[in-house]
Amino acid sequence: MDKILRIDVGADGGPKATTDPVGDYAGLGGRALTSAIVSKEVPMACHPLGEENKLVIAPGLLSGSIAAMSGRISVGAKSPLTGGIKEANSGGQPSQVLARLGYAAIVLQGKPKDDSLYKVFINKNGVEITKDNSLKMLGNYDVVEKMKEEYGQKIACISIGQAGEMKLAASSVAFTDMELRPSRHAGRGGLGAVMGSKGIKVIVLDDAGMAMRQPKDVERFKEANKRWIAGLQGHGVTGQALPAYGTNVLTNIINEAGAYPTYNFKEGRFAGAAKISGEVLAEMETKRGGLATHGCHSGCVIRCSGIYNDKDGHFLSKQPEYETVWAHGGDCGIDDLDTIAMLDFLDDNYGLDTIEMGVTIGVAMEAGLLKFGDGKGAINLIKEVGQGTPLGRIIGSGAVVTGKVFGIERVPVVKGQAMPAYDPRAVHGIGVTYATSPMGADHTAGYAIASNILGVGEKVDPLKPEGQVDLSRALQIATAFIDSSGMCVFVAFALLDQPETNQALIDLVNAFYGWNWTADDTVEFGKRVLKMERDFNVGAGFTKEHDRLPLFMKTQQLSPHNLTFQVKDEELDGVFNW
Amino acid sequence: MQVTIKLFATLRQGRFDVDTLNLPPKTKVTDVIQQIGVPHKEVTLIFINGRHSDFSSELHEGDILALFPPVGGG
Numbered sequence: 001m002d003k004i005l006r007i008d009v010g011a012d013g014g015p016k017a018t019t020d021p022v023g024d025y026a027g028l029g030g031r032a033l034t035s036a037i038v039s040k041e042v043p044m045a046c047h048p049l050g051e052e053n054k055l056v057i058a059p060g061l062l063s064g065s066i067a068a069m070s071g072r073i074s075v076g077a078k079s080p081l082t083g084g085i086k087e088a089n090s091g092g093q094p095s096q097v098l099a100r101l102g103y104a105a106i107v108l109q110g111k112p113k114d115d116s117l118y119k120v121f122i123n124k125n126g127v128e129i130t131k132d133n134s135l136k137m138l139g140n141y142d143v144v145e146k147m148k149e150e151y152g153q154k155i156a157c158i159s160i161g162q163a164g165e166m167k168l169a170a171s172s173v174a175f176t177d178m179e180l181r182p183s184r185h186a187g188r189g190g191l192g193a194v195m196g197s198k199g200i201k202v203i204v205l206d207d208a209g210m211a212m213r214q215p216k217d218v219e220r221f222k223e224a225n226k227r228w229i230a231g232l233q234g235h236g237v238t239g240q241a242l243p244a245y246g247t248n249v250l251t252n253i254i255n256e257a258g259a260y261p262t263y264n265f266k267e268g269r270f271a272g273a274a275k276i277s278g279e280v281l282a283e284m285e286t287k288r289g290g291l292a293t294h295g296c297h298s299g300c301v302i303r304c305s306g307i308y309n310d311k312d313g314h315f316l317s318k319q320p321e322y323e324t325v326w327a328h329g330g331d332c333g334i335d336d337l338d339t340i341a342m343l344d345f346l347d348d349n350y351g352l353d354t355i356e357m358g359v360t361i362g363v364a365m366e367a368g369l370l371k372f373g374d375g376k377g378a379i380n381l382i383k384e385v386g387q388g389t390p391l392g393r394i395i396g397s398g399a400v401v402t403g404k405v406f407g408i409e410r411v412p413v414v415k416g417q418a419m420p421a422y423d424p425r426a427v428h429g430i431g432v433t434y435a436t437s438p439m440g441a442d443h444t445a446g447y448a449i450a451s452n453i454l455g456v457g458e459k460v461d462p463l464k465p466e467g468q469v470d471l472s473r474a475l476q477i478a479t480a481f482i483d484s485s486g487m488c489v490f491v492a493f494a495l496l497d498q499p500e501t502n503q504a505l506i507d508l509v510n511a512f513y514g515w516n517w518t519a520d521d522t523v524e525f526g527k528r529v530l531k532m533e534r535d536f537n538v539g540a541g542f543t544k545e546h547d548r549l550p551l552f553m554k555t556q557q558l559s560p561h562n563l564t565f566q567v568k569d570e571e572l573d574g575v576f577n578w
Numbered sequence: 579m580q581v582t583i584k585l586f587a588t589l590r591q592g593r594f595d596v597d598t599l600n601l602p603p604k605t606k607v608t609d610v611i612q613q614i615g616v617p618h619k620e621v622t623l624i625f626i627n628g629r630h631s632d633f634s635s636e637l638h639e640g641d642i643l644a645l646f647p648p649v650g651g652g
Contacts, residue, residue, distance in 0.1 A: 245587055444652060
């Protein structure tokens with residue numbers, strides 16, 4: 001990973017690839033690298049779909065090595081959804097493959113001369129860029145099928161669906177899993193639209209003939225990896241709960257805690273939650289011949305994913321994640337897993353963020369466009385997005401646009417991005433993260449649910465404002481490092497409870513790069529990443545008034561705890577005063 | 579007094595999802611767990627009426643007690 005591939009999509013005669021040494025960006029990976037390139041090279045005031053924006057795709061620091069869990073990839077740009085800097089993170093195979101091909105990042109830059117679509121093929125011999133208008137308006141699954149026919153089965157793909165081509169603000173960038181399904185997504189912030197604006201439909205990676213990335217100190221690295229795996233497998237969440245039930249094990253507990261946003265954030269509990277819970281999902285998957293446990297990338301030892309078959313035993317989608325089950329489920333009053341799995345598949349195929357789509361449909365339901373609980377209506381709406389009808393384009397532009405078009409006050413967003421599956425009025429720590437993260441409302445940016453609800457790490461009462469700012473600050477800093485390492489954010493459950501596992505991660509990084517980092521150095525690294533991102537947002541026009549939850553969360557109580565969000569504005573302004 | 583007990587994830591295996599028990603006044607969470615045969619070390623999270631509680635919390639008429647093993651996601 002000592003070079004950066006730059007593709008100038010506006011070059012004479014079509015997109016042109018050049019390869020640069022990493023230079024000043026050495027020692028960065030994943031989110032740190034995408035945010036560094038975006039903050040240094042993209043004018044903060046630029047239009048997200050214009051010539052000056054760049055789409056950066058970067059494997060993590062440890063991706064492509066034998067380190068367990070190291071297959072996460074970061075995608076960065078100025079976001080068409082938030083108008084600020086964006087890093088969206090995904091699993092799937094491309095991170096490992098791109099890292100083994102030696103690239104620290106791919107940067108798509110410039111503005112296409114016409115509306116042709118291109119595919120990019122990268123292998124050990126170099127980069128080949130070909131015009132291919134037969135890919136126009138294909139879904140991600142069809143695109144990958146065509147790539148398999150053309151390049152064989154031993155590839156990994158990064159692609160956009162129809163939503164990205166239409167440059168919709170809720171569009172995602174898709175990454176294939178180990179079985180070449182485009183089911184893992186850098187979902188948030190509309191980055192598929194940035195890829196679409198560059199006229200690149202798919203990037204195909206083939207690492208045949210390339211070796212695993214080698215650490216500087218092989219023995220020390222192997223030894224640290226053993227401790228790392230043992231720590232992950234020995235923790236109750238990463239070793240037992242996530243493999244057995246997947247992320248959707250959260251439905252019951254968040255509902256029980258009264259923090260499950262229901263009917264467009266009107267109530268904190270959903271009567272149909274048990275029917276769509278992780279326990280029911282896992283049982284159904286097993287019964288129908290799917291899988292309740294499945295890894296999204298090679299080297300994953302948590303294996304929180306699964307395969308969801310329809311009632312006839314045919315593949316319908318990958319196991320819908322908790323956020324998806326909630327967004328298309330409880331938030332829309334839908335309590336049918338087959339409907340939710342179909343929506344998950346459609347989102348993946350069109351290339352849409354499931355959180356933004358679920359929340360947007362919830363807003364549309366509140367507006368009376370369709371009734372809460374109308375699963376068929378929700379499926380039809382997502383199909384309209386894929387077809388690009390005028391209504392579909394409104395929905396595909398996200399919750400803010402839809403709320404404006406239909407005159408709705410209760411639109412649960414921060415910095416224009418829809419809130420995930422935890423209501424801040426009953427989990428105050430996550431409210432601080434939603435409000436202040438440079439990414440907009442993003443649960444993964446500082447997952448306070450761990451301490452507020454799940455009893456992992458330091459315990460902080462979710463129903464009170466005290467201690468939440470300190471909690472969110474510490475988690476946002478730690479997460480900025482994890483997102484740069486290439487590690488899946490779920491490792492944090494073990495890191496928060498087990499100092500020896502945290503040390504194993506630091507030892508892995510040190511052994512790989514020949515560094516001598518301490519835990520304090522990882523904290524300083526995380527702060528540097530956050531500062532770059534915050535500074536970009538200031539230049540893009542954000543003020544402290546953007547670090548706020550929507551007003552209704554201060555004025556409308558949430559049942560069953562009947563609370564409003566109580567962390568004061570002045571306290572939110574102190575999150576980044578370290 | 580009547581108390582509703584809910585079990586989740588692995589705690590359900592070989593037991594029940596939800597049940598209502600008739601308990602003497604001042605029964606504590608730890609007593610209920612013993613009565614239904616769940617080993618203490620398997621219980622990580624205890625909620626009474628949606629609020630975090632612990633093994634020594636006392637139960638009252640109409641309470642809903644929810645018990646979880648380690649869970650996580652996101």
